[in-house]
Amino acid sequence: MTDNNHLVKRAKEIRNLVLDMIFGAKSSHLGCALSIVDILTGLYFGDILNVDPKNPDWENRDRFILSKGHACVALYATLALRGYFPVEKLTEYGTDGTLIGDHNTRGALPGIETTNGSLGHGLPLGIGMALAAKKTRRSSRVFVLVGDGELQEGSNWEALMFAGFHKLDNLVLIIDNNNLETLGPTNQILSLSTLHKKLESFGWDAENISGHIFADIIGQLNISHEKPFALNCHTTKGKGVPFMHNDHIWHGKCPTQEEYKRAKMELNGEAQ
């Protein structure tokens, strides 16, 4: 893991920004955002996404779609640190009139490819982009990040069927599988059950990994496939702040001043 020290450091920077932004704006979805930070770090700082922050509309870029738009604060922080725009821009979050809201909106910031919020939209959009890349003989790949609860939306299964049938080998679905949705554990509300088998039976390659181990995230995303590829990342909601781990209350709750201070200390490894 020592080789990944720079990624560990980046992920911690992103988590600090996420915590500061959500606390500062008295916003929510903290647990959801912390859950995906290591995946985003792997994508943007682990040489997975072929992008150019100085030329965000470069035609041959890889596309990243954050379908679970409620975790967008993690994407905002990641894009800022990746150099798409100054980190200071993030202070607009939570202010009146800002374009940087609680769900990612296309055009609000450089690097945001799509508008999301309502769940189950990202994968069909990603298929359109993957088809477009193939039609124009571009080598770019399309990555779509969804939540596990989001997979309860039927539109995903229409899309999974289509992508598998058409063998869209330039499409990657990343599942932030923290087994928690708004009101509790996914496997107790509407279980995805044998997700791996479902994905394979829909014509996808699928792998299960921890969504917090950079070597696995990057290793898997570097493998090319002849089918669309689903990377089922088992994650911890609230990752990085132990007292928030795996507690669905942090889907919608904003930390109090005390909780914020404690979270900062836990995140940065300081003794209480």
Next chain:
Amino acid sequence: MRFEVIKTIYKAALADPKVVFLTGDLGHAHLDDFRKNLPDQYYNVGIAEQNMIGIAAGLALSGHRVFAYSIAPFVTLRCLEQIKVDVCYQNVGVVIIGVAAGYAYSTCGCTHHAIEDIAAMKALPNMKVYSPANSLEARLITEYLIRAPHPAYLRIGKGGEPKAEKEYSLEIGKGLVVKPGKDIVIFATGTIVNEAVVASSILEQHGVSAEVINIHTIKPLDKELIEDRARTKDAVFVLEEHNILGGLGESMARIICESDGSKKPIFRCLGVPDEYNHRAGSHQYMLGCYGLNGESVARQILELYQKT
């Protein structure tokens, strides 16, 4: 009408690889040329409208001009949120083609009737709504949509509608006078314009001169023309194959109510009442259930107009 639309898009697609046609497993033999000759620009996405609209938006975000085709209620209401978020909110060039407006699938039951689609589509910011009266207008509007991609709903019949008697042009966003008349005016949209013309001819025999105006662009609406006729005619009637709630008539009523000037004409919407029709029959039968065929329209107008 649908054949004309598909043929027009196919011709454009032959010349421009960025034109893409998606279908939700409908279109039958009309799509043979696309399927055979342009397989990279044609996808039958299956019976999955939500996915179809998302794919359409993803392609459009990548620079393609996309047409998404299915039966009107399926391609508007089944995937309404995808149209809102993926197409309209992101403001991308996707044309939603809804076949069989109103009661065109008259024997198929309420699942296949489209009497709520205009209301749903016109309420979406960035969306424009087109409702041609015949194949010629369908072609002209489609040609425009190919030239000027934007979120659009093209509401068409299912085929077999009366053809235009001669070639003419139209201006997008402007109403078209189909038949002149000095006393009253009937605004109509879509294939039911033909019934308005029939009504006007009957009215003429009763000494009422009724102008017929075809509103092929429901959004944006021709405010100037509507205000002018509200000022200059004794009565304004709106004929549409749609729920009277949320249709063309309501949009026109707002324009007239908000317009300057003290004179307000008699104003009536002749459309589908706010209910589902559980009966099946011919298209004409279905129109007749709600007094929307030419003869019934003329009778209702005479009753209302002569009362005043």
